[in-house]
Amino acid sequence: MNKGAHSSFQYVLPPLFFIIFLFFGRYHISPQDLIHATQQDAAWILFYKVRLPRVLIAMFVGAALSAAGVALQGISRNPLVGPEILGVSSGAGFGAACAILFLGNNMLSIQLTSFLFGLLAVMISYSVSKSLREYGSSTLTLILAGISISAVFSALISILKYVADPYDDLPQIVYWLMGSFAAVTWHNAFNTLPGLIIGIFLLLLLRWRINILSLGQEEARALGINYERNRILLISAATLATAAAVSISGIISWVGLIVPHITRKLVGPDHALLMPASLSLGAVFMAGCDTIARTLYTFEIPIGIITSLVGAPLFIIMLKKGGRRIW
Amino acid sequence: MRKLSSIQMTGIVLAILIVAIVGVYVLTDTSSKDDTLVLVDYAGRSVTLTDTATVASGYPISTEVMLFIGGESKIIGADNNCISNAFMNSMYPSLAAMENLGTPWNLNVEQIVALDPDVFIMGGNSTDMADQLTALGVPTLCLSFETPDDFSYALEILGIVLDKEKNAEEAIDYYEQQVEEIREKTSDLKSNEVPDVLFLSFGARGITDFQTPGAGMLQNNLLTLAGGHSVSETQPGGWNAINMDQIAVWDPDIIIVTSYSSSVTSLDLKAQILSDSTWNVTSAKTEGNVYAFAQDWGSWDAPTPKWILGLTWMSAHMHPNLYEASYVENMATEFYGMFYDLTYEEAGVAGD
Numbered sequence: 001m002n003k004g005a006h007s008s009f010q011y012v013l014p015p016l017f018f019i020i021f022l023f024f025g026r027y028h029i030s031p032q033d034l035i036h037a038t039q040q041d042a043a044w045i046l047f048y049k050v051r052l053p054r055v056l057i058a059m060f061v062g063a064a065l066s067a068a069g070v071a072l073q074g075i076s077r078n079p080l081v082g083p084e085i086l087g088v089s090s091g092a093g094f095g096a097a098c099a100i101l102f103l104g105n106n107m108l109s110i111q112l113t114s115f116l117f118g119l120l121a122v123m124i125s126y127s128v129s130k131s132l133r134e135y136g137s138s139t140l141t142l143i144l145a146g147i148s149i150s151a152v153f154s155a156l157i158s159i160l161k162y163v164a165d166p167y168d169d170l171p172q173i174v175y176w177l178m179g180s181f182a183a184v185t186w187h188n189a190f191n192t193l194p195g196l197i198i199g200i201f202l203l204l205l206l207r208w209r210i211n212i213l214s215l216g217q218e219e220a221r222a223l224g225i226n227y228e229r230n231r232i233l234l235i236s237a238a239t240l241a242t243a244a245a246v247s248i249s250g251i252i253s254w255v256g257l258i259v260p261h262i263t264r265k266l267v268g269p270d271h272a273l274l275m276p277a278s279l280s281l282g283a284v285f286m287a288g289c290d291t292i293a294r295t296l297y298t299f300e301i302p303i304g305i306i307t308s309l310v311g312a313p314l315f316i317i318m319l320k321k322g323g324r325r326i327w
Numbered sequence: 328m329r330k331l332s333s334i335q336m337t338g339i340v341l342a343i344l345i346v347a348i349v350g351v352y353v354l355t356d357t358s359s360k361d362d363t364l365v366l367v368d369y370a371g372r373s374v375t376l377t378d379t380a381t382v383a384s385g386y387p388i389s390t391e392v393m394l395f396i397g398g399e400s401k402i403i404g405a406d407n408n409c410i411s412n413a414f415m416n417s418m419y420p421s422l423a424a425m426e427n428l429g430t431p432w433n434l435n436v437e438q439i440v441a442l443d444p445d446v447f448i449m450g451g452n453s454t455d456m457a458d459q460l461t462a463l464g465v466p467t468l469c470l471s472f473e474t475p476d477d478f479s480y481a482l483e484i485l486g487i488v489l490d491k492e493k494n495a496e497e498a499i500d501y502y503e504q505q506v507e508e509i510r511e512k513t514s515d516l517k518s519n520e521v522p523d524v525l526f527l528s529f530g531a532r533g534i535t536d537f538q539t540p541g542a543g544m545l546q547n548n549l550l551t552l553a554g555g556h557s558v559s560e561t562q563p564g565g566w567n568a569i570n571m572d573q574i575a576v577w578d579p580d581i582i583i584v585t586s587y588s589s590s591v592t593s594l595d596l597k598a599q600i601l602s603d604s605t606w607n608v609t610s611a612k613t614e615g616n617v618y619a620f621a622q623d624w625g626s627w628d629a630p631t632p633k634w635i636l637g638l639t640w641m642s643a644h645m646h647p648n649l650y651e652a653s654y655v656e657n658m659a660t661e662f663y664g665m666f667y668d669l670t671y672e673e674a675g676v677a678g679d
Contacts, residue, residue: 026570026573046572051572171566298561299563
């Protein structure tokens with residue numbers, strides 16, 4: 001695909017699919033219904049108050065997780081890295097479980113604590129990796145520290161699940177960890193959008209630096225770039241985007257790992273192009289999966305199931321079809 | 328071969344005699360066989376009980392039913408849900424002394440074997456663990472409470488195990504009589520008089536995320552018995568998350584909300600629904616038919632001894648023309664007095 005073609009695609013696809021997905025749902029709403037609907041009609045209420053915030057947030061969450069994945073894979077020069085690796089997801093999940101159990105179980109406290117614990121997990125991972133420098137490269141130690149901290153937070157979540165009231169708190173914690181957009185309203189969407197937008201915006205701004213950081217510490221320094229400062233900046237932006245995403249949708253795995261890979265196959269490894277293309281594809285992919293989750297049956301299917309069932313085959317097909325080696 | 332002395336010979340003869348006497352006694356003793364009890368549980372498993380002096384329960388509903396029929400003195404271990412319930416502790420002080428066996432999902436086989444009850448009670452689908460425990464010397468019965476018939480069967484079994492057959496029979500008779508009364512009242516309903524009902528519980532992530540009971544759930548069985556039609560009855564078993572689109576498609580005539588949460592009541596949920604214009608997509612809200620389910624120390628729709636109150640409440644709210652205004656309260660007053668020695672006020676009933 002040439003540069004001009006994918007540039008237009010990445011700008012056209014999200015708004016196009018945004019409109020298309022809005023017309024999918026268990027309740028049939030046609031554009032004509034909407035034109036003739038009053039504010040009291042079911043079509044109007046469902047379209048503007050239920051579907052609009054949900055599709056919008058699904059797109060932002062998909063974009064945020066994908067952008068975080070691109071950044072983390074780029075700076076670590078490791079294709080297996082995703083937002084889960086540095087402990088953000090499990091840290092945020094632990095924060096949410098704490099809020100459900102100890103802080104009155106309301107949406108605001110869940111969002112705040114999941115965000116704070118996501119950040120805390122990365123800070124711990126980063127501090128631990130710094131103390132391990134003598135054992136390997138900074139990238140390797142960061143990933144190893146991230147995996148360890150992620151495991152610790154996962155274990156802490158398991159402890160909370162163990163002590164949670166099985167009829168009250170446990171189903172909520174489990175449902176949170178499975179991920180869902182079912183609870184999105186305009187109110188909690190407005191609470192989360194600033195974090196998502198700032199995280200995505202920072203990653204977009206810093207995308208040029210990822211190319212240089214991905215060359216390695218020595219090369220980056222030779223080019224006059226402060227490797228450590230830029231790395232911290234990018235990790236912070238990726239953490240902000242991921243934690244904001246987890247705080248509204250729960251943990252949705254797989255997206256931050258595969259969307260960057262699929263996009264890399266389409267546009268190549270240049271992060272200046274890869275980042276915006278991943279944002280677009282991630283947004284469409286996530287909102288598409290959520291549309292399936294809310295439309296296929298009378299009941300909601302946990303979004304994580306759809307992202308894995310749709311994403312994994314798509315990923316394998318892309319890997320098989322892609323001719324060029326990009327890692 | 329060395330000859331045996333007379334003392335040794337006497338000793339051997341005595342030993343043989345003792346073994347023979349004891350052996351004959353054991354072989355001819357049929358009292359232990361007579362005391363053996365074989366019960367068939369919900370899962371169709373035949374379980375042999377040699378004693379029923381001590382009983383433990385790893386399932387909150389069975390614990391509550393055991394206490395309900397007066398089996399308190401035999402229970403040595405119970406689930407965490409009942410043990411940690413303050414109201415139940417005030418009614419059954421011996422709960423505090425029972426060994427806490429945790430939740431049905433976290434039961435520890437070794438802890439139960441170490442407790443060594445004569446009988447252990449679990450939920451209807453826990454057959455793997457029940458077989459394991461039975462093989463380890465703890466006879467285990469699996470009981471289900473999801474339909475009125477299953478509930479009566481479980482009551483009967485627990486009555487036998489706890490030597491409280493009379494109490495169990497009394498409760499079964501009461502349930503049958505009340506169900507019959509409701510059947511009589513609703514039997515002549517025409518199909519257009521049977522309302523579509525959406526039964527909602529507090530969702531895992533707040534009121535914007537709802538759960539409805541699927542096929543085989545007690546709530547759906549009760550709605551049908553009470554003269555209604557549950558719009559979610561054909562969904563998969565267990566609780567299912569649904570969204571507002573689907574609720575608009577169902578467009579129920581009546582919405583009943585309940586909460587199993589200790590922090591949010593059914594009345595709180597009803598208030599949220601009434602204040603949220605999104606719910607205007609349902610006829611139930613626009614026509615004023617959103618009801619908060621009655622609850623005391625637990626919701627009346629749960630498969631506990633109070634399901635009969637839940638059934639009556641549902642029928643009276645779906646068909647107010649068939650019941651006097653005070654019917655449910657009078658019945659609940661009688662029920663609490665008869666089985667819990669509580670007044671209606673003491674039970675702390677809340678809801679519509």
